[in-house]
Structures are given as structure tokens and as C-alpha cells.
Amino acid sequence: MLERLFHLTANGTNPRREIIAGLTTFAAMSYILAINPDILSAAGMGKEGLVTVTALAAGIGTLLMALFTNYPIALAPGMGLNAYFAFTVCGAAGIPWKGALAMVFWNGIIFLLLSITGLRTKIAESVPPALKIGVQCGIGLFIAFIGLRNGGIIVKDNVTFVRLGELSNPSTLLVLTGIIVTFALVHKKVLGGIIISIFLVTMIGFEIPKGEGMVTVAPDSIWGLPSGIGETFFALDILYPITHLSEAWKVVIALLFVDLFDTIGTLIGVSRQAGLVDAQDRLPKMGRALTSDACATIVGACLGTSTTTSYIESAAGVQAGGRTGMTSITIASCFFLALFFGPIIVIIPPEATAPALVMVGVLMMQGVKNLKFDDLTSLAPAVVTMMIMPLAFSISDGLAIGFIVYFGTMLLVGKWRKVSLLTAALAILFFFFYVLNL
Template identity: 40%
Template sequence: MSNLLENYFQLKEHGTDVKTEIIAGIVTFMTVAYIIVVNPAILQAAGIPFGASMVATILSAVFGTLIMGVYAKKPLAIAPYMGENAFVAYTVVGVLGYSWQTALGAVFISGVLFTILTISGLRGRMIDAVPDNLKYSFAAGLGLFITFIGLVNAGIVSLGVEGAPLHVGALNTIPVGLALFGFLLISALMIKKVKGSILIGIIVTSILGFVSGVAQTPEQIISMPPSIAPVFLQLDITGALTWGFFAVILTMFTMDLMDTMGTLVGVSLKAGFMDEYGHLHDMDKPFLADALATVFGALAGTTTAGTYIESAAGIEEGGRTGLTAVVVALLFTLGLFFYPVFSVIPAAATSPALMIVGLLMMGSIKKIDMDDFTEMIPSMAVIILMSFTYNLGVGLCAGFVLFPLLKLISGKSSEVKPIAWGLFVLCSMFFIFYPY
């Protein structure tokens, strides 16, 4: 069996082995497992039943991540996106007043559009049109964003007051102290070059969380999953095919495009998948995986799915092939029955892993040309706005708008590829029609 896995996923060619890939898959899953309960909790605000939504969340993650592992052979996890779920729950349904069924119809349409773009090869050409400095900013921006998410989830950073929106958290509390311990433990293990340091840190911190009472032990270990019937095939495609819904579909489309593009470029740089020309071979395969996952997710009853930036945690542990993704998919499958256990893994245990991985990804900022303002300003806008708006799409679109504009102003428009101008138009429309 081990030899079959090695041959199919070409482990030796990537300098890895079955054990390393399994550990990487476990680490990635533990950093994304929160989505099992967080996604349905958010969508509950839109009126989507929690239990059915949870099953739809898991099934879409299993479907997309298996395609990513078996077909695209990349160590990346796919699940419903954070941000897109909140957009549906709080904006499309909460503010604009549409039904969640119509919102899922829009998700389905955007997924179909992505599938068409991917099959045509246009999505891959979009990546090739991105200048190197912006690619480096994607990785650095994702790193800052992941670190910021970890800091917020751990309680190290909290909401402030008007005029000072962020504030240091309560560092004298047990949960925050536990997260800081986890951060120091993983840091020490990595300095000592201990294999599986991130996984060890998550497990040890989780145990301490249960012992200290920061996290409650699950009342039951195994449970049959709820019925998916209330959300399965309940999307309203016809209702979404109206002019009034154009802005919603455009926003979903652009957010998914930018999130996936940024994530794939960022984690690919970290994993060493990019060649010396900044190209990622077989880019269409992972793109197709997330496009099909979005289509499937809408049918199952959940929001836009795509590649997760937390996949960088498994890559940091040595995951380099699709076997890592297959392990993640299998663990998500177990989540259907063991969700009472996965749902109580404390944020204090997973947040340190995100903080560490984010810091490591920020290293690509040193590759950005800081002496050329037409390169530096768009790149830094991407990095800063990704985190300060808590929205990958906003940061990436800012870069795609600023880059051609500044090149045009400086008389260097010849450095802008035609597709980059297309992205400029798309991102400009995103900012114009976004339902703020």
C-alpha cells in the first residue's frame, strides 16, 4: 500500500514520504477543523439550519479536497470560505433582504462561471499575468493575514474603541496565556528542528486546555450526523438570475477569484512549486478543484468553497503532494461522526500554529522591489489591506487596480500585460458595485 501511494503521488520526486504527508494532513485538518462548526454558526444568521448546514460544510470540504488531492495532487485543503459565508449571511440576506436559497443560487452561478473559466484556461493565464512583486505580496499578505487571524482567535488582539480600533487582549487570562504557551512551545520545537512541531504543539496545548477548563470535554465522542435534507438542492438559481442580483454575483465571483488566486500563489511560493519564471505548472487543476467544490457546495447547501490558507501549516510540516489533501479529506469524513470532538478543539491550541505559519510566510516580503514605487505601492497595498479590511479580495483587488494605474502614470504601461488590464476592469467593477 505504501509503495502504491509513493508511486501515485510521486513522493520521492517531491522529497517526502508517507509518514510526513500523513502528519502534514493531520496538521492542516486541525487548523481548518473549526470550519465544521463555525461555517454553520455564521450561516445560521441567514436562517440556514445549523445541523444540515454542518453536514453540507463537511461534504463540500471532502468533495473539493479529494479532487485537490487525487486529481490536482496538491497538499491543499478546500472548504467553505470564511468571508464569503459572512457576506451571504450578513449582507446578502441580512442587509439586502434576499433569501438564503437565492444566495446559494448566486454561489452556484459563480461556481459554474469559474468552472468555465478554468476549463478554457483563462484562470491559469490570469496567474501568469500577475507581476512577480504582486505574487510576493500575495504570500506576504497571506502571512500577515494568517498571523492576524491567529492573534484575534487567541485573544491576544481584541477590538478596541473608536479612534483605536484594536487593543491588546487580556494577557492575564488563562486562554490567552495558554495560546502564548502554545506559540512558545511550537517556536522552541521548530528552533530545535523537531519533526511535527506544529502538530505536537496543537496536541499538547489542546490537552492543557481540557485540563485547565479552557475547553470543555465533549459530552459524546461519536454521533450520527443530522439530516442534510433541509438544505440539499434548495438553491434558487432563477431568483439569482436578475439584474438586481448582478452586484452580488460579481462580488462573489471576484472574492472567490482573488481569494483562490492569492492563496494558491502564496502557498505555492512557500512550498516551492513555482518555477524560476514565477509560473505554477498545472495551475488549472487546483483551480478546477475549487470551482467544482463551489458548484457542489451550492447544491449541497453551503456557500463558496475554495483553497484554505491554513494549508500552509501542513506545507510547513513537509506536505508536498496530494496525499496530504487525501488525509485531510478522510479526517473531514470522520468529522461527520466525530464532530463533537473536533468542535471542542480550543482556539488557544490552533491559533499559535496560524501565528507561526503566518510569520514564516511573511518572509517573501524581502523579495519585493522597494525602490520602484510602481511596484512597491501596489504590493504594500495588497499586504496591508488584506489584513486591515479582513478581506483577501479587497487587498488583492487594490493591487490589481493600483499596479496598471501607476505604470500608466509613470510611462511604463508596456510592462502591463493585456490580461492585467482585464483584472483592472474586473476589480474596478468590484469596488464600484460592492454592496458596502
């Protein structure tokens, strides 16, 4: 039966190798079970229910990828987009989380239509590589900044806007120590280094004072039945983006493009490593993979989480020998099993997830090496994009300014013919919206 479903022999693998690969990927990305609830709870949703939602969204999304494509690729709520959802869309913009979930839902619907029609890949190819890199690195800085802020290492200042926190504070010192340990574990390529760091900081937190209590609060039980999902299950205000179009459209565009770049980059990168691409470096089932990703986002929004997307950590499982959907089935099973350990996951404090956020941000910055430093028409817009995102505390604002600066620069230096029609149209649209307030 396994042979018929996953074609193990044809892919040069076996059940044991696939299971080990699945466990490897889960260990590499399981940190999302702690981080996603911690981030999204800032939008006003209950943390306990978000643990259930995160595990379900990851499990269902990964299962869809396994059944539709037979690829060893895992999905879960995406880093960066969850922070954008909680801190920018719901926080700074004041949009209710039910309305924000509806934006994620419609983003998934648009994504699905683009995937079915084949336009999704063409759109991604029409955006200049420099802007893609700028968006990726900008999100990395955005995530790292949130980690430093949540950990108390960076705090608000009325004169200089931000300043260094009190490192003599035991909880802040714990975060700094956690960052250093996380860097060391990941550098040494320790399997599950990020989740190990989260575990260590959480355990030490039982002994570190914070306010009138401790950093980590003891759980009532070790395991329990999944709970709390009733608050967010199909709670999205599906008409909100339509009735509030003026504030919703730029959010949907940001979600669309970030997910677009992230998903295609992950699919190609992981599939290339697994030897799944053809002689033209194309993924045979790209359409199915993109459709699976879009469906996962739609399902995730209905459950109550931000955009669900393909994870680059899938490469860890591929490196361990994963080649088929059986790897993804194993990963999905682990996420479904995690549903019963909510009482433990929910006590993980921000001090434990902050180092993980910084680490993920650093890893996302690695794309900067692919920028053309001798070409200012590419370098400058990318750098502006990655600076605006953390400083304006908005992925959509960084994306918009990046397009405007890129098109404006190419126009003035006489290279406007090299700009794709889509890039020019978006730059003009963003210019009218941001500069002329139309």
C-alpha cells in the first residue's frame, strides 16, 4: 500500500528513511508551535486556542501537500506574516483580528485562482530579484526586531524612540543568554537547535523572577484534549475586506506577494535538493504544490491563524533522505500528536520565544549575499525595502516603498524598459496611495 501511494522504490527510498526524515523536519520546525501562539495572541486571540489552531493548520496543510504532490515538504503558519498580522495589521492599524483573518482568507482565494490559472509563477518572475531579496531580508529584520523587543533587550524611549533595555534585569539577561545559546546550537547544526533553546530557556525560567512571580509558570497538567479553538473557528469576518477596501487592499497585496516569493523559493530550493526538478530546473508538480499551499492558507484562516505556507526547514528532512509524501505524512502526524500537549506549550514564555525570533530573522538575512553590490539600481531599492519594514513596523509599507524607489530609480537612469509591466503598475499604484493619498 505504501509503495502504491508514495512510489518509494521509484524515488530511491524506503519507509524507515521517510519516517526518520519526517521526524527530522518536525524537530527543525516545531518551534512554530510555541512562537505562533505567542505572536498571534498579541492580536487579542486566546493563546491556548492558538496552540490548537497552529498544530491543526500545520498538520492539515502538510497532509494536503503529501496527498496532492507526494513531495516531502511541510507547511505551517509562516514566520513574518504572523508578526505582520498581529503587530501591524491588528496592532498599529487597529483592524479587528476577525477582519484580519478575512484578509488572509481572501489572499488564499486569490492565491488559489492564480495557482490554478498558472499566473502565480509568471507574477513572481516579473518582480525583480533585488526586491524579492529586499522583502525576504526586511522580514528577517522585522522578526528579529520583534524578538529583541519582546525579550526586553530593546525598549521604548521617548527621546531616541528605542534604546537598550536593562541587561541587569534577570529576565532580560536570560533572553540574551538564550540568543547566544541559539546561535551556537544552529551554527553547530544541532538538530532542532531552536526548539532545544526554547526548552532550555523555559526550564531555567522556573527559577528566574519576573514581577511578583517567575518567568515560567508551572502548568496544571502535562497533556490534555485540544481546547480553545471555539474562539477562532470560522470566526473570520468574511466581508470585512470588502466593506473596508481602502485599508484592506494593501494588506492583501502584501500577504499575496510575500507568500508568493516565499512559497516558490522554498518549493524550488527544497525540490532541487531532493532531486525532484527536471532538466530545465522546473518542478513537475508545481501547480499542485502551489494549489496545496493556497488551500492550506484558506483552511488556516478558517481555523484562526495567519498565512500558512511551505517551510524551508523541509530541507532538513530532505537532507536526512526524505523524498516522498510519506515524509510529509510523518510530519503531519507529529503536529496532530502535538494537539494533546497544549498545556505544556501554552506556558512557554516570551523570553523563550524571543531568541528563536532573532535566530529566524538572522537566517532570513542570508539572502543579502545575493544582492549585486556594484549595481545601485538593484542594491538601493533592496536596502530601502529592508530598512523600512522594521523601522516603519510594517511589511506592506516596506514592500510599497521598495516598488516606488525601484521604479523611480530605473526611470531616472534610463532603464525603464527593463521594468516589467506588473512592477511598474504596482509602483504607480503605491505612489498614488502613499504619496498622493488617493
